[in-house]
Amino acid sequence: MTALIETTGLTKHYxxxxxxxxxxxDVTLAIAPGRFVAAMGxxxxxxxxxxxxxxxxxxxxxxxxxxxxxDVGALSHDRLADLRSRRLGFVFQSFNLLPRADALAxxxxxxxxxxxxxxxxxxxxxxALAAVGLGDRMHHRPxxxxxxxxxxxxxxxxxxxxPDLILADEPTGALDTRTGLSIxxxxxxxxxxxxxxxxxxxxxxxxxxxERVLRFRDGRLIADETQSAASAEAALAAxxxxxxxA
Amino acid sequence: xxxxxxxxxxxARRGIDVLEALRGALSALSxxxxxxxxxxxxxxxxxxxxxxxxxxxxxxxxxxxxxxxSLGANLLIVWGGSxxxxxxxxxxxxxxxxxxxxxxxxxxxxxxxxxxxxxxxQTFQVVAGNQNWSTTxxxxxxxxxxxxxxxxxxxxxxxPEEAAGGRKVVILGATVAEMLFAEEDxxxxxxxIRQTPFEVIGVMARKGQNPTGQDQDxxxxxxxxxxxxxxxxxxxxxxxxxxxxxxxxxxxxxxxAAEEAIRVLMRQxxxxxxxxxxxxxxxxxxxxQATRDASARTLSTLLASVAAVSLLVGGIGVMxxxxxxxxxxxxxxxxxxxxxxxxxxxxxQFLLEAVMLALLGGAAGVLAGxxxxxILADVAGWPVLVRADAVLIAVGVSALTGLCFGFWPARRxxxxxxxTALRHE
Numbered sequence: 001m002t003a004l005i006e007t008t009g010l011t012k013h014y015x016x017x018x019x020x021x022x023x024x025x026d027v028t029l030a031i032a033p034g035r036f037v038a039a040m041g042x043x044x045x046x047x048x049x050x051x052x053x054x055x056x057x058x059x060x061x062x063x064x065x066x067x068x069x070x071d072v073g074a075l076s077h078d079r080l081a082d083l084r085s086r087r088l089g090f091v092f093q094s095f096n097l098l099p100r101a102d103a104l105a106x107x108x109x110x111x112x113x114x115x116x117x118x119x120x121x122x123x124x125x126x127x128a129l130a131a132v133g134l135g136d137r138m139h140h141r142p143x144x145x146x147x148x149x150x151x152x153x154x155x156x157x158x159x160x161x162x163p164d165l166i167l168a169d170e171p172t173g174a175l176d177t178r179t180g181l182s183i184x185x186x187x188x189x190x191x192x193x194x195x196x197x198x199x200x201x202x203x204x205x206x207x208x209x210x211e212r213v214l215r216f217r218d219g220r221l222i223a224d225e226t227q228s229a230a231s232a233e234a235a236l237a238a239x240x241x242x243x244x245x246a
Numbered sequence: 247x248x249x250x251x252x253x254x255x256x257x258a259r260r261g262i263d264v265l266e267a268l269r270g271a272l273s274a275l276s277x278x279x280x281x282x283x284x285x286x287x288x289x290x291x292x293x294x295x296x297x298x299x300x301x302x303x304x305x306x307x308x309x310x311x312x313x314x315x316s317l318g319a320n321l322l323i324v325w326g327g328s329x330x331x332x333x334x335x336x337x338x339x340x341x342x343x344x345x346x347x348x349x350x351x352x353x354x355x356x357x358x359x360x361x362x363x364x365x366x367x368q369t370f371q372v373v374a375g376n377q378n379w380s381t382t383x384x385x386x387x388x389x390x391x392x393x394x395x396x397x398x399x400x401x402x403x404x405x406p407e408e409a410a411g412g413r414k415v416v417i418l419g420a421t422v423a424e425m426l427f428a429e430e431d432x433x434x435x436x437x438x439i440r441q442t443p444f445e446v447i448g449v450m451a452r453k454g455q456n457p458t459g460q461d462q463d464x465x466x467x468x469x470x471x472x473x474x475x476x477x478x479x480x481x482x483x484x485x486x487x488x489x490x491x492x493x494x495x496x497x498x499x500x501x502x503a504a505e506e507a508i509r510v511l512m513r514q515x516x517x518x519x520x521x522x523x524x525x526x527x528x529x530x531x532x533x534x535q536a537t538r539d540a541s542a543r544t545l546s547t548l549l550a551s552v553a554a555v556s557l558l559v560g561g562i563g564v565m566x567x568x569x570x571x572x573x574x575x576x577x578x579x580x581x582x583x584x585x586x587x588x589x590x591x592x593x594x595q596f597l598l599e600a601v602m603l604a605l606l607g608g609a610a611g612v613l614a615g616x617x618x619x620x621i622l623a624d625v626a627g628w629p630v631l632v633r634a635d636a637v638l639i640a641v642g643v644s645a646l647t648g649l650c651f652g653f654w655p656a657r658r659x660x661x662x663x664x665x666t667a668l669r670h671e
Contacts, residue, residue, distance in 0.1 A: 057664045078588045085586025086254075092668065096581045100277050108649070113586040114254065129250055162253050163560060190536060 003030040004164055004196050007041045012049050016108045023049040025219045026063070028091045031198070031212075033164060036191045036229065038207040041216035046096040048169065050216065051200045053169045055088055067162060076107035083111055089158025091159035092169040094149045097157075099141040104127060104138040108157045114161065129133055132186060155186060165196040178239055184209045185232035198220060209235075266295065267553035271598045274571075275606075285567040286607030288648060292556025293608045293640045297615025299549050300636045313456060313545060314531055320360075321393060322505055323529045324352070324491040324512070342366075343525060346470070346486040348515055350512055352493060353389075355511060358504035360496045363389035364470070364488030368478055372466060374426040374437040381422050382465045383439060385473030393492040401433035401448030409469040416444035420452040421463040437466075442476045444468065467474025501530055517617025559642060560607065561651035568600050568655035579659050593660035600652020612637050 012024040024046040039047040048212055052058040053065060054070055059080075065072045067087060076081070084090075089110075092132030097106045107125040116124075129138050132152040142150050150169060158166050168187070188209060191197055199210060207213050208230045215223035265554040284656075316355045326342035349364035365386035371378055385650045391397070404415055416437060423432050453462040468477065474485060495504045505528050512518075516525035525662075572579070579592055587595075619630040 008336070052665050078590075081583065081586055081588040081591075084584060087339060090581075092581075096668065097578060098581075099274055109582070110585040112263065113582075113588070113591060115263075116254070118263065124251060124254075131251070144620075159251065162251050166554045244366070 002033075002118070003066075004033040004035075004068060005029075005031040006066040007054075007063065010050075010060050010065055011054060011062040012046075012053060012058065012074040013061045022219050024053070024060075027221045028063075029224060031196070032246055034191070034194045035195045035212060036187065036198050037199070037212045037214060038197065038210035039214045039216060040202065040204070040207050041168055042202060044218075045216040046210070046215075046219040047216045049201050049219075050214075051167055051169055051198065053124045054165075057089065058084050081113075085090060085110060085161065088163045089161065089163040089166045091151070091154050091158050091166060091171045093170040093173040095142070095147075095154045095174070097153055099142050102139045102141050103145070103153045103156075105226075106142070106153055107160050110157060124160055125156070128160040129153070131159065131190075132156045146179075147175050148182060148213065151175065151179075151183055152186065155190075159195060161189060163195065163219070165198060166190070168197060171199060172201070173205070178236070180206065181236045181239070182233050185236055188232050215236050218220060247584060261335045267595065267598055268602070270595065271602045274599055275603060278571075281567060282603060285563050286447070286560075286603055288560030288563045289557060289604050289607035289616065290552060290611040292560055293611025293644060294614040294618060295554040295556065297612055297632065297636060298618040298622065300546075300551075301615070301619035301630040302628055303545055303549065303631045304631040304633055304636075305564050305623075308501075308631055309464070309629045313454070313578045319395065320495045320497060320499075320501065321531050322493040322495060322501065322508065323374055324348075324493060324508060325527045325529065326489065327523075327527065328548075339561045342487055342489050343516060344488050346488055348512065349488065349491045351515060352491060352508055355376060356504060356507045358495050358499040358507065360494045361389035361392045362491055362493045363387050363393050364491045365390055366470075366473075366478070366487065366489040367465075370421045370439050370477065372422070372426065372439050374435065374439050376434070377426045379422060379425040381419075381425075383473065384465050384467050384623060385470045385478065386467060387470050390467075390492055392492040395455065398448040399451040400431065401446070403448055404467075404469050410471060411467065411474045412475055413471055414442060414444045415447045415469065417448040417450055417467040418446055418464040419450050419465040419467075421461055422466050439468070440477050446487055471504060474518070475501075505530060512656050553640075553643075560604070561647040564600055564604055565651040565655060566597060567603075568652050570657070572596065572601070572655050575659075575661065575669035576667045579662050580670065583662070583664035584668060589660040593656045595655035596659045597649065597652050600656065601648035604644045604648025604652075605641065608641050608647075611644070612640055636670050 007030075008028050010024060010027040011022070013020040015021075015025050027046075036119060039050055041047045047189060049058070054067075056067070056075075060073060063073075067083060069179070070083070072083065098109070100208055103108075104122070104125050107128050108121045111121040111124060126135070126138060129135055132155050134149060134156065137145060137149060140149075142153070142241075145153065151174075166187075171187075172183055184206065187197055187199070197210075198206050199206070201207055208227070210227075211226070211233050212226050213223075213228045214221060267319060289369070291539065324344065326344035346364050349362045353359055354364040363386055365384055367384045369380060370383050371380050373385070386402055388406055389405050397403075398417065399420065401417070404413075405415060408415055416439070418426070418432055418437075425434065426432065426437060432449055435446050436443050438444070450463065450467070456462050456591050470488075493504070493508065495501055508528060509524055512526045513524065518525050582592060582595075583589075616632050619632050622628050623630045
């Protein structure tokens with residue numbers, strides 16, 4: 001089976017002052033479709049640069065990157081936008097929802113850029129919201145939703161286009177433990193349905209829910225371990241009652 | 247790949263939903279309603295002012311044009327110079343040196359001329375029953391009405407036979423008819439001019455004021471030879487004298503050439519020596535018209551410059567606020583780029599917002615301008631005319647302003663780096 005992601009010698013340099021900063025150096029790896037992978041490391045380790053390259057938001061200085069067998073390195077801005085729209089979904093630490101639009105309109109947004117007719121768009125967006133458990137909050141605006149609910153809307157927006165891979169940048173960073181766990185549980189549920197997930201985090205408590213952990217330091221991939229993922233549902237159930245009440 | 251939602255079968259991505267884009271632009275503008283209104287205000291005021299001033303200018307121009315046309319098209323007026331009596335020049339306002347036969351000669355000898363009619367006027371008290379009115383009696387021939395493109399409103403004009411035969415018939419100007427007969431029909435009635443009874447055979451159509459403000463309808467018309475015999479007591483010396491000759495040049499003929507031919511002919515007939523000045527002066531109404539047109543053009547140019555400046559200022563306002571908007575919404579732009587918007591989608595989004603902003607300002611300005619024109623018409627009584635092309639141009643130029651001044655901010659938005667944009671605080 002074709003790998004979802006295949007990188008060879010992936011390198012990214014940024015100009016800084018007189019010289020360059022090697023944000024990412026010689027990363028060679030492959031990720032099969034439908035996996036839940038965490039990228040870990042302290043800030044400045046290169047994990048975010050890696051995520052941006054995999055997310056087709058940036059182009060490598062050297063090396064190659066193939067997404068579903070397609071060489072991304074040489075593509076134009078428009079083709080990259082097209083790839084992001086068809087293959088990828090993004091989830092951010094700060095949700096990045098449009099404040100003036102309700103949940104449904106926020107989820108519809110990626111489909112607008114795919115030129116989908118309105119009726120179809122609505123149906124899919126509603127289905128995606130139902131899939132993240134917000135079927136009854138479709139017409140709420142972001143300000144009327146809790147942090148966890150907002151992140152669920154963002155996840156619905158990420159899955160609405162049937163992506164092969166969700167790229168999540170510290171998705172629980174702005175959430176309390178319980179809500180964070182529920183988001184991890186949602187990720188695991190989506191992953192069971194076949195969606196690949198690449199999650200960047202600095203928090204080992206979050207990384208343990210992934211089945212593979214990539215460790216970065218100083219722009220290099222220093223470890224690539226497969227683990228048996230912990231169950232977020234179980235962790236949620238194990239939380240003390242006092243915490244649940246909060 | 248995943249089983250969560252059915253795969254999307256739409257193969258190619260198509261254009262963005264236009265209606266959706268419009269709604270998005272409007273919602274973005276209404277999110278900062280006050281700011282949008284203040285920004286559009288520049289264009290609003292500019293457009294409103296231009297629409298109103300153009301309407302007033304156009305109304306005035308039409309009025310002048312109508313007045314000039316009311317005098318008759320292709321019309322040359324030949325004024326006599328002062329007559330010379332025994333070497334004494336009598337000066338302007340003195341007796342005319344133009345004669346009835348000069349008009350006949352102009353009509354006969356100059357091919358460009360369609361008709362030439364001599365006329366002479368004098369003020370008399372005219373009486374009808376127990377009413378009387380001081381008015382101008384104009385003695386002329388039927389060709390006068392052809393030259394001045396003037397028709398009877400009721401009754402008829404005099405025939406050439408009546409003109410030549412000295413019959414005592416009269417045609418009333420509309421004002422005189424009103425003064426002497428009020429609501430009654432004057433045709434067939436009798437009026438007296440200097441005790442002489444005249445039969446009213448017609449009433450002229452109303453012409454209104456001439457460009458110098460005289461009421462052209464405050465006149466009665468009598469056949470030339472009748473007047474000379476019965477009313478304007480003529481001595482032997484001035485028996486064939488006329489005050490002015492109205493000359494109508496054939497449609498499409500060169501007015502200047504006709505004018506020159508008349509000048510030469512009059513010099514011959516009045517035996518003017520080569521070193522003497524012309525014996526007549528000739529006024530060409532199209533000259534007056536050209537002068538008025540030129541001044542109207544100057545005014546239009548001035549207005550256009552004012553409009554250009556106000557739109558420039560408005561456009562800079564739009565650009566300014568769009569730059570602010572792009573900065574404020576940097577994260578939104580980053581997000582849109584990340585979830586699949588192409589650069590041109592973002593460009594179109596911000597361009598559309600700028601155009602909508604300018605267009606709404608312009609459209610509101612048009613409405614306000616039209617309203618202002620009507621207020622001016624009602625309150626000040628000015629003739630106004632809102633021209634459809636002025637409205638279309640105003641709206642079009644507003645949209646163009648938005649497009650031009652919105653382009654740079656929109657381009658800046660489209661070329662943002664999604665990673666930096668998403669990190670923007």
